[in-house]
Amino acid sequence: MATLFISDLHIDAARPAITEQFLSFLATEARQAEALYILGDLFESWVGDDAADSSQHDAIAGLKSLTAHGVPCFVMHGNRDFLLAQQFCRMSGAQILPDPLTVTLYGEPVLVMHGDALCTDDRAYQQLRATVRDADWQREFLALSVASRRAIAGAARVGSQVHTAAMEYAITDVNAGSVAAALRGAGTTTLLHGHTHRPGIHHFDLDGRPCTRIVLGDWYDQGSVLRWDGNGPQLAFLSR
Secondary structure (H helix, E strand, O other): OOEEEEOOOOEOOOOHHHHHHHHHHHHOHHHHOOEEEEOOOOEOOOOOOOOOOHHHHHHHHHHHHHHHOOOOEEEEOOOOOOOOOHHHHHHHOOEEEOOOEEEEEOOEEEEEEOOHHHOOOOHHHHHHHHHHOOHHHHHHHHOOOHHHHHHHHHHHHHHHHHHHHHOOHHHHOOOHHHHHHHHHHHOOOEEEEOOOOOOEEEEEEEOOEEEEEEEOOOOOOOEEEEEEEOOEEEEEEEOO
16 A cells, blocks of 8 residues: 655636546545645635635545545645635544654655745745735634635735746746755655646755655646655656
């Protein structure tokens, strides 16, 4: 059996094929897993545990079925769903993980992150990230009506698309220095993250040691999963 890692599904009512593929994945391969880790952006947006739409409810029900079957599920906040909280955990049976976190996989310590904190060349985004992760900001936002929260989130999504389109490709990727600092701080040689939508396995040297950075893919056109068992990690795509 393998431990499975996915991220960046961006489940949204406008993309029903992603929800359908996710539910199929939960009902088949994930049921045979040691555990399932979702490293952020499970949802395209999440404006509070009291405001899930039908697609989100379907995904949560699928997770509940998986965890009730006995498969542990762990979810990390992404830049789109950082407001996931305890009601979501109760509904899904999943556990929210801190970002970053070191997990031991078959004897190897691995640093896992969503990945947005590594994109430090995009200073405007990092300033926004600090604002929306602030407890006071979140409390004020969640005090608004659901309709107001959804309107603000919709406007933010449009602004994010404009910002990303205007940025150079390299700026929206991880910063090498930030990757090095994260690995040094964790004392590991392997980093696993999502966020950038640029799946791949990268090998490099750091302080005289061979290191690996594994990037999960998004689910826009096909699923992306990392299977990690006693033989190590394998990054794969799931066709529709």
